[in-house]
Amino acid sequence: MHIVVCVKQVPDTKIIKINPKTNTLDRRSAPAILNPYDAHAVQEAVKIKKMLGKGIISVLSMGPPQATAVIKKSIEIGADRGFLISDRAFAGADTLATSYALSKALERISKENPVDLIICGKHAIDGDTGQVGPGIARRLDIPPVTNVIEVSELNESESTVLLKRKITSGYELIQAQVPCLLTVEKEINSIEYSPMPNMIKAARYEPVIWSVNDLEDVDRTQLGLKGSPTIVGKMFTPPKPEGGKRLEGNADEQVKQLMELLSDKKELFAPQ
Amino acid sequence: MMEEYRGVWVFIEQNDGKIEGVSLELLGAGRKLADKLEVPLSGVLLGYKVKPLSQEVISYGADQVYVIDHEVMKDYRTESYMQAVINLAEKYKPEIFLYGATANGKDLASAVATDLSTGLTADTTMLDVELEKRLLEASRPAFGGNIMATILCKKHRPQMATVRPKVMKALEPDPRRQGEVIEEPITLKEEDMRTKVLKIVKDVTKKVNLADAHVVVAGGKGMGDLQGFQLIHELADTIGATVGGTRDVVEAGWLPHEQQIGQTGETITPKIYFAIGISGAIQHIVGMKNSEFIIAINKDPEAPIFDVATYGIVGDAMEIVPKLIKQFKEARERGGEISYV
Numbered sequence: 001m002h003i004v005v006c007v008k009q010v011p012d013t014k015i016i017k018i019n020p021k022t023n024t025l026d027r028r029s030a031p032a033i034l035n036p037y038d039a040h041a042v043q044e045a046v047k048i049k050k051m052l053g054k055g056i057i058s059v060l061s062m063g064p065p066q067a068t069a070v071i072k073k074s075i076e077i078g079a080d081r082g083f084l085i086s087d088r089a090f091a092g093a094d095t096l097a098t099s100y101a102l103s104k105a106l107e108r109i110s111k112e113n114p115v116d117l118i119i120c121g122k123h124a125i126d127g128d129t130g131q132v133g134p135g136i137a138r139r140l141d142i143p144p145v146t147n148v149i150e151v152s153e154l155n156e157s158e159s160t161v162l163l164k165r166k167i168t169s170g171y172e173l174i175q176a177q178v179p180c181l182l183t184v185e186k187e188i189n190s191i192e193y194s195p196m197p198n199m200i201k202a203a204r205y206e207p208v209i210w211s212v213n214d215l216e217d218v219d220r221t222q223l224g225l226k227g228s229p230t231i232v233g234k235m236f237t238p239p240k241p242e243g244g245k246r247l248e249g250n251a252d253e254q255v256k257q258l259m260e261l262l263s264d265k266k267e268l269f270a271p272q
Numbered sequence: 273m274m275e276e277y278r279g280v281w282v283f284i285e286q287n288d289g290k291i292e293g294v295s296l297e298l299l300g301a302g303r304k305l306a307d308k309l310e311v312p313l314s315g316v317l318l319g320y321k322v323k324p325l326s327q328e329v330i331s332y333g334a335d336q337v338y339v340i341d342h343e344v345m346k347d348y349r350t351e352s353y354m355q356a357v358i359n360l361a362e363k364y365k366p367e368i369f370l371y372g373a374t375a376n377g378k379d380l381a382s383a384v385a386t387d388l389s390t391g392l393t394a395d396t397t398m399l400d401v402e403l404e405k406r407l408l409e410a411s412r413p414a415f416g417g418n419i420m421a422t423i424l425c426k427k428h429r430p431q432m433a434t435v436r437p438k439v440m441k442a443l444e445p446d447p448r449r450q451g452e453v454i455e456e457p458i459t460l461k462e463e464d465m466r467t468k469v470l471k472i473v474k475d476v477t478k479k480v481n482l483a484d485a486h487v488v489v490a491g492g493k494g495m496g497d498l499q500g501f502q503l504i505h506e507l508a509d510t511i512g513a514t515v516g517g518t519r520d521v522v523e524a525g526w527l528p529h530e531q532q533i534g535q536t537g538e539t540i541t542p543k544i545y546f547a548i549g550i551s552g553a554i555q556h557i558v559g560m561k562n563s564e565f566i567i568a569i570n571k572d573p574e575a576p577i578f579d580v581a582t583y584g585i586v587g588d589a590m591e592i593v594p595k596l597i598k599q600f601k602e603a604r605e606r607g608g609e610i611s612y613v
Binding site: 013094095096099123125126127128129130131132133134135137138139142143144145146147162165166167168169170171172173174175176177180186187228229230231232233234235236237238243244245246247251252254255256258259261262263265268269 | 287347350351354374375376378379381382383385386387389390391392393394395407409411414415419420421422423424425426427428466467468469470471472473474475476486487511512519523529535536543544554564565566567573578579580581582583584585586587588591592595596599600603
């Protein structure tokens with residue numbers, strides 16, 4: 001069983017600050033981390049490998065050279081090896097161009113060692129789109145199953161896997177043929193503490209870095225900014241609503257006023 | 273080439289023969305775009321035994337409904353739905369194609385955009401068209417900042433977007449509205465499918481249903497820590513409200529993701545919304561601004577939450593909320609002043 005996990009380096013949105021003048025992110029204010037959903041994706045691959053008692057876990061990322069940090073982090077969690085595709089030709093890619101570049105890298109990885117399962121996080125916390133995972137699946141012509149909350153019964157002889165997929169009203173139980181691509185929710189597992197040997201391995205690990213020239217049959221017009229059909233037209237601050245009334249006085253007076261206002265609106269409390 | 277593409281389409285998501293609210297909202301939004309562009313608005317309805325829903329799609333504003341009614345389409349699956357939608361889009365060539373930003377809508381749109389090699393904007397909260405070039409202007413909060421970004425797709429068609437539920441308004445349905453129902457055949461076979469939905473399990477234990485709550489008490493990072501956040505639960509318990517929180521609160525582990533309100537959580541429109549210790553980042557505001565009556569409590573008089581609040585209290589939540597709880601409890605003992613859910 002060869003599992004590839006796609007991971008992304010993102011700014012830590014918990015810490016990032018907003019520049020009050022431009023209303024945009026001050027990226028220098030935030031450390032770069034492994035996208036939290038992707039950490040769960042790596043953890044799930046480790047779980048599956050344990051369940052089967054064998055297998056190999058590769059991680060794949062696209063980004064600047066410093067994105068090797070998230071591959072090392074994945075090794076800590078339990079991945080066996082990692083690949084980074086890094087090239088100016090990939091820069092400025094939207095989700096369509098990103099899924100194209102990653103699928104080309106996956107083709108190369110697969111050539112050496114056929115891939116059975118691809119796991120991605122549900123979405124990256126910087127873009128929040130969730131579009132790259134299904135995009136990769138389409139390009140490789142394998143079925144995508146998104147919002148997965150449980151992987152069970154990986155039947156190697158039948159090449160099937162049983163999945164729980166989260167939907168609004170509950171979940172679906174899905175049987176998918178392998179190879180397939182999963183995107184996972186955070187609740188699928190909890191991140192375990194990395195064992196010491198993994199930490200040591202990660203510290204010494206040097207991921208394989210590929211440029212665009214290392215990938216085969218690449219149509220360069222589909223890469224990066226050039227290959228991205230979407231562009232940011234404009235940025236704007238939404239019209240500021242007027243805002244309502246501020247209650248005056250000390251805390252007790254404010255609470256009293258609020259209680260009076262709410263008792264005038266008590267019909268709002270009742271279910272319709 | 274691009275001139276061949278005309279018309280505005282909406283993917284009609286249905287579950288168990290019931291059309292999702294967001295699809296009806298998108299028919300409302302799509303109607304405006306179609307009228308501006310002077311083109312028809314069409315619904316794309318897929319499923320099994322769903323043809324009778326066509327009239328509902330028309331009554332909410334569609335001129336046409338493309339229907340694929342087949343057993344293989346019974347449950348949503350990326351591979352079958354995607355194939356059907358791609359075939360339709362290649363045959364009839366819409367210029368704009370909108371989907372609800374639900375789990376299935378996002379999944380489907382992502383796959384379709386890849387095959388059609390076109391642009392897709394995720395989680396849109398505003399839609400408009402630029403008439404001269406017939407460009408869809410799909411706007412969404414830009415990552416992190418308190419700012420919106422308008423995404424354009426200039427050279428590819430159809431222009432696609434997923435749209436957040438509960439931000440667009442559905443039209444009043446007109447049952448007498450006339451429209452055309454176009455049934456399309458499908459050649460997919462069950463045995464060719466690589467995924468099977470074995471069963472759908474409804475989660476009946478789910479206690480928190482923010483989407484249907486009348487009164488929501490939401491807390492933010494301003495509650496200090498997990499212990500401070502207990503005040504939010506206590507106030508909610510006292511008035512029979514549902515608890516929600518910001519992304520920060522969920523990431524800190526004070527609440528499960530199901531209770532997150534905002535761009536990457538739930539969009540809700542309760543009757544009463546308490547925003548306590550919430551500064552009001554745009555990501556949060558888009559998830560609650562259409563609530564009927566918003567009460568904000570925050571230390572910072574400049575906090576943007578006050579811009580959308582009906583009533584604002586500038587003060588320390590740690591001081592105000594316990595007083596509120598006490599008042600509500602006393603009111604309940606006296607009886608009758610405020611009816612509780």
